[in-house]
Amino acid sequence: MVYFLQQVVNGLQLGFVYALIALGYTMVYGIVRLINFAHGDVFMVGAFVGFFAIAVLGWGLVPAVVLAMLLCTVLGVSIERIAYRPLRRAPKIAALITAIGVSLFLEYFTSLKFVFGPDYRSFPRPIEVVNFEIGGVLLSNIQIIIIGVSILLLIVLQYIVQRTKLGLAMRAVSFDHDTARLMGVDVDFTISATFALGSMLAGAGGVLYAIAYPQINPFMGILPGLKAFVAAVLGGIGIIPGALLGALIMGQAETLTSGYVSTTLRDAVAFAILIIVLMVRPSGLLGKRGTEKV
Amino acid sequence: MKRLFVFWLLIAGVMATILPACGQLGGSSNLKLGFVGPMTGDVKTFGESTKNGFDLAVSEWQAKGVKIDTVYADDKNDPTESSNAVTKLINQDKVNIIIGSVSSKCTIPDAAIANSSKVVLISPTSTNPKVTVGDDGKVIDYAFRACFIDPFQGTVMAKFAHDNLKAKTAAVLYDNSNDYTKGLAQFFKDSFTKLGGEVSVFESYGKDDTDFSAVLTKVAAANPDFLFIPDYYNKVNLIAKQAREKGVKAIMGGGDGWDSSDLDTTATEGGYFSNHYSPQDTRPEVVEWVKKYKAKYGSEPDALATLAYDATNLAITAAQEAKSNDPTKIKDALAAIKDFKGVSGNLTFDQNHNPVKSAAIIQIKNGKQQFVTTVNP
Amino acid sequence: MKRKDILQVLAITAAVFVVLQALIAFQILNPYYELVIEYICVFIIYALGLNLIYGFTGQFSLGHAAFYGIGAYTAAMLTKFVLPDSWLSFPVALLTAGIAAGVVSFLIGVPILRLGSDYLGIATLGFGIIVKVMFDNADSVIPAMGGARGLAGVPRLTTFAWAFILMAAVVVAVRNLVYSSHGRALLAVREDEIAANTMGINPFRYKMLAFVTGGFLAGIAGGLYAHLYAFVHPSMFDFLKSIDVLMVVVLGGLGSMSGTIIASVGWIILLEGLRSVLPAEILDWRMVIYPVVLILMMLLRPKGLMGDVELSFLKPGRVEPSASAGASPSLGKGGEQSASIEA
Secondary structure, eight states: OHHHHHHHHHHHHHHHHHHHHHHHHHHHHHHHOOOOTTHHHHHHHHHHHHHIIIIISOOOHHHHHHHHHHHHHHHHHHHIIIIIGGGTTSOHHHHHHHHHHHHHHHHHHHTSTTTTOSSOEEOOOSSOOOEEEETTEEEEHHHHHHHHHHHHHHHHHHHHHHHSHHHHHHHHHHHOHHHHHHTTOOHHHHHHHHHHHHHHHHHHHHHHHHHHSOEEOTTTTHHHHHHHHHHHHHHOTTOHHHHHHHHHHHHHHHHHIIIIIOGGGHHHHHHHHHHHHHHHOTTOSSOOOOOOOO | OHHHHHHHHHHHHHHHHHGGGSOOOSOOOSEEEEEEEOSSSTTHHHHHHHHHHHHHHHHHHHHTTOOEEEEEEEOTTOHHHHHHHHHHHHHTSOOSEEEOOSSHHHHHHHHHHHHHTTOEEEESSOOOGGGTBOTTSOBOTTEEESSOOHHHHHHHHHHIIIIISOOOEEEEEEETTOHHHHHHHHHHHHHHHHTTOEEEEEEEEOTTOOOOHHHHHHHHHHOOSEEEOOSOHHHHHHHHHHHHHTTOOSEEEEOGGGOSTTSOTTTTTTOEEEESOOTTOOOHHHHHHHHHHHHHHSSOOOHHHHHHHHHHHHHHHHHHHHTSOOHHHHHHHHHTOOSEEETTEEEEEOTTSOEEOOEEEEEEETTEEEEEEEEOO | OOHHHHHHHHHHHHHHHHHHHHHHHTTSSOHHHHHHHHHHHHHHHHHHHHIIIIIITOOOOSOHHHHHHHHHHHHHHIIIIISOSSTTHHHHHHHHHHHHHHHHHHHHHHHHTTSOHHHHHHHHHHHHHHHHHHHHTGGGTOGGGOGGGOEEOOOOOOOHHHHHHHHHHHHHHHHHHHTSHHHHHHHHHHHOHHHHHHTTOOHHHHHHHHHHHHHHHHHHHHHHHHHHHSEEOGGGGSHHHHHHHHHHHHHHOTTOHHHHHHHHHHHHHHHHHHHHHSOGGGGGGHHHHHHHHHHHHHHHOTTOSSTTOOOGGGSOOOSSOOSOTTOOOOOOSSOSOOOOOOO
């Protein structure tokens, strides 16, 4: 029983980390129907910024996270402006390929020596790891911080989306760009704001992830990005609580498979779950069944 | 059908302009060395280290007056790219000897291509036996390597864990997409079991995994005496750290992948690993080498750079002994090499073109690498 | 096409083949060039398969490399272990590879093709990853497959002749498919599934047709690939490889076969050319230039190189013997032109 609970806790940590990335994916998809492949790499940049802040500038955890969030916001918005906006009227696939291009560019450019360099760097932890034992189950302060911060950010996000004018605009634009424009919504600004929010979360996620798994390298964003995207789809893409739910499920699926079956099958199981969910309930677990207009 | 003509013409034109853009025509009488390695991609640092070793060796010979030309090729750690690169090196650049590649998955096809074109290939770091021995069990004439093979290291560590550390149970974690770690893990398991030990956990993870909490919880529950992590230092850092956090009390160990100044010595404190050499080795070759490398590149040489240095020196020495740039003569000279005083040890090639040399066991003690003992094959 | 045109095309293609084959046989084109040319032929077959699935039928598949891999492993295992040493073995292996890949496409297509475009992409992506994980661990089930150690010692049976002739055959076959009523059905499905359905075209059936054919072609290409590099390793068929071939298809222009062919040639030459052109110190810029080129292409010409235009020698001639010679019906996206019926 203890073993099971321990694995569940492990799964929660993983799940919340995926959630931070998944939120960005789901928001961007909701508003511009684009799978932003570069999102995982914005996350990577966040981790590196955090590294720079903590290791070089000697800052603490909170200022490092804030800096990462700021710089990633700038990055995310710039990407949107330069690479995605010109393609808004073009076939969707063009934007997708561009997103892949941006992702590759970020990875390979940052691995050039004069930028971040290709090395795996050890991420310095600004706080000591403290383990709490509750009924035989180990819980570390890092895990608590990650879970806490994720929940906090999620609440803030939900508030913004549901209770503010910006959020209203975001929801309107995700329904229909042109009608929103007719209603006086500045669509370009709203889209940029969405990217900003998503990238902000990715930046924070990057720093937190690097604290949990203290090693960074320019290619670190690929796999978590992919899995987070799968999580977003699982929960219902475009739906914010869905991203969290999907991420948590992915986290549990992975850890429980590793813990009880075999680590080898971990990824396969995660994606198999995805395929099954898509077959049974394509709009995702929390998704609404869309009616197709003819 | 003008369009069709134009179509083919365009294609031919494009090919004609770009492809020969570099092609140095062979014909110079200098010894030509080709270097192929992952200079971009996920193991870029390995490519850099090996290139450094290669460059240092070449420049030393050139300073002695030997005329050597070099050509570099990047293979992104991808077998197809590596095959393309090597084919180009052989046919376009007309090299006599190829040093490379780093990963066995690239070197295996490379060696086959070099062999069929009768060009010598020495891999500094590829440990899969299949690089020098074909499926038919016969040695691949033109392929050599400068490092141990997987079976050797896995066995060495198993023996050490069982005999010296008196471990009765062991857990093994390996990367299932990396033949190096897989090979070491498998051979460790086989040897350890044969010696009477029990491998209680034998689990794999993926190349890009960073979260090991699930599998480490499993290991902690099994509470083994020894935890074998035969991966590269970057993965080891992550795993070792998380292992301690999850309450794993076992002594940790690994292979030459641990060798790096970036190894997290706090997390791996008390652990052991097998290596080709130790920077603390007081052998004059080692001291000299560390000094040279530091002067040129500003950091301590890792095993990859050292092996590349040895591999390049082996190649050029053989060419000198054969008094010829002809790869066929060079390969014969190489196969005949005995007791070559390399930095990574005294090298003699066995009949499978693998070097017979001893391994050093290093312990991480008080945050530093400490040489413990030598194990002979 | 009129008979005269067909003969002309055949003659020119045959001439090209003979010239290239001679150049290779007499070593004027060294083995490096030969390798690149053969790789281009193999890649064209592979990419045309994906173009059929995505360009012509609009099914966004992000896991095409999985079928490539299934074909490669099947063919390699057959020639290495099962088939005897006769000249027939290679085509048999290739055919089996194609069929194996086709069967898998069929099995996976049945549940997945019902999904909408983006979801299909994710599902195929997931499928691709599952297949790659299976390849990595294949050696626990069939040790000979090698798993992460790779499968070496595959006989190098792919010659220029095989590669070129198969490529030409595939181009002809795909062209015939595309310009038939089945091909028009595929396009209809791409443009508007519901309208197509109303017109009596079963979208599912045609999606499956495209998907299975594309998989079959990828399987054959995979078999050729395995016998070109004599080595098969799971990392040759990962997610990034699926993206590579998707990019080539998009860059060439969705729905344009000639676009796919030109883009395949251009892409491989670009990558190999950059390898030669860049000096050693900045070799790692190769992988930075490549995505920049990609992004620029998308920004400047999102429809891809050829858009949906086809080079005329691939298009069928007009059926009516009319005065407006050369105005062949294009398969473009509902654009301005249409096949006008001359009185």
